[in-house]
Amino acid sequence: MGNSELPIEHFSALAGWRHGFVGRIPGIAVSHDKAAVLAELDRAHRDARQALSLEMPLVTARQVHGREIAVVDEEPEEDFCFEKCDGIATNQPGVCLGIYVADCAAVFLVDRRRRAIALVHSGKKGTELGIVTAAIETLRARFAVEASDLIVQVSPCIRPPHYEIDFAAEIARQCRAAGVTEVFDDRVCTACDLTKYYSYRAEMGKTGRLLALLAL
Numbered sequence: 222m223g224n225s226e227l228p229i230e231h232f233s234a235l236a237g238w239r240h241g242f243v244g245r246i247p248g249i250a251v252s253h254d255k256a257a258v259l260a261e262l263d264r265a266h267r268d269a270r271q272a273l274s275l276e277m278p279l280v281t282a283r284q285v286h287g288r289e290i291a292v293v294d295e296e297p298e299e300d301f302c303f304e305k306c307d308g309i310a311t312n313q314p315g316v317c318l319g320i321y322v323a324d325c326a327a328v329f330l331v332d333r334r335r336r337a338i339a340l341v342h343s344g345k346k347g348t349e350l351g352i353v354t355a356a357i358e359t360l361r362a363r364f365a366v367e368a369s370d371l372i373v374q375v376s377p378c379i380r381p382p383h384y385e386i387d388f389a390a391e392i393a394r395q396c397r398a399a400g401v402t403e404v405f406d407d408r409v410c411t412a413c414d415l416t417k418y419y420s421y422r423a424e425m426g427k428t429g430r431l432l433a434l435l436a437l
Contacts, residue, residue, distance in 0.1 A: 235371055239271040239334040241434040242327070242376055244417045251419070251428050258429055260336035264401050270317065275434055281308045281319040288350040290359040293318075308341035308356045312364045317436040323421040324411050326378035327390055327433030328353050330360065331372055340435045344378075348388040348395070351415045368400030368402075375406040379422055383412035406417045 243314075246265045251258050278297040284307045291303040293311035294298070305310065309318045310330075318340040320327045326345030332338065332393060339345075339356045353373075360366040373396050375389050389406055396404045411418040419428040 226291040236335070238331060238338065238435070238437045239275055240271065240329060240436075241275065241432075243269045243432040243434070244377060245415070245419055245429065246433075253359040253423065262429050270434065273434065275317045275436055276308070277315055277317050277436065279317050279319050279434075280309055281313070281321070282309055282342070284321065285304065286325075286342075286344060286346040288347060288355045290341075290352070290356050292359065294363070299362060305344070307347050307352055308339060308359075310337060310339035310356060310363065311360050311437070312337040312413070314437040318433055320433045321376065322376065322433065323419045323428050323430050324384070326392060327376040327431070328356070328392060328412055329374040329376070329433065329435055330356055330372075331370055332364075332366045332370050333434075334366075334370055335437065336393040337366050338435055338437055340433060343388070343392055345386060345388050348391050351395060353392050354395050354399050357401065368396075371396075371401045372403045373401050373405065375404070377407070377409035377411050377418055377431075378405060379412045379420060380408070380410040383410060383420075383423065 225336045249261045273295045279300045282303045285305050289306035290308040292307045296315040315360045320340045328341040330339040341356045411425040412420040
């Protein structure tokens with residue numbers, strides 16, 4: 222299994238939820254057929270979820286670099302994938318949210334009072350569209366979570382000089398503008414370390430997918 226923990230003590234110290242960030246999987250070649258690569262990754266990701274005690278229904282999204290946020294307001298019976306959205310929010314304890322990235326950022330949003338969580342896919346386009354702001358607004362409207370009660374973590378993602386803009390910095394700025402006071406970014410670049418991460422740009426499209434996981 223690849224690296225499965227975000228390197229952040231403030232997240233680990235909070236009780237009541239679990240998270241993971243599954244990095245590059247050793248032994249899976251990314252130079253051959255994309256469908257075959259993704260099938261191998263799916264098996265490895267299932268093992269990673271088991272190791273992280275996240276063996277519950279996994280809810281993912283068929284991501285399109287937009288700003289739509291799906292809401293899970295009842296516990297699903299099996300794995301489920303939303304169409305055409307890039308963020309998922311829930312207040313259900315029996316579901317694991319999953320977002321796939323390979324240079325874009327996965328953004329973890331956690332309510333310190335344990336009412337709800339959200340997980341967002343935000344690259345250049347999603348950041349320009351303000352998807353993190355949309356997630357914050359969704360948590361407030363659907364679950365009465367105020368921005369000041371949120372803790373936000375930005376995952377490893379591509380950064381300058383490997384990419385022309387620093388969208389991670391803009392994600393953090395948007396969070397603070399919305400009222401979030403605790404925004405964390407360990408400033409890890411996916412393109413800088415291909416032993417730990419997949420990078421769509423650095424590997425010219427022949428790559429895998431990192432998996433962000435979050436559950437109450």
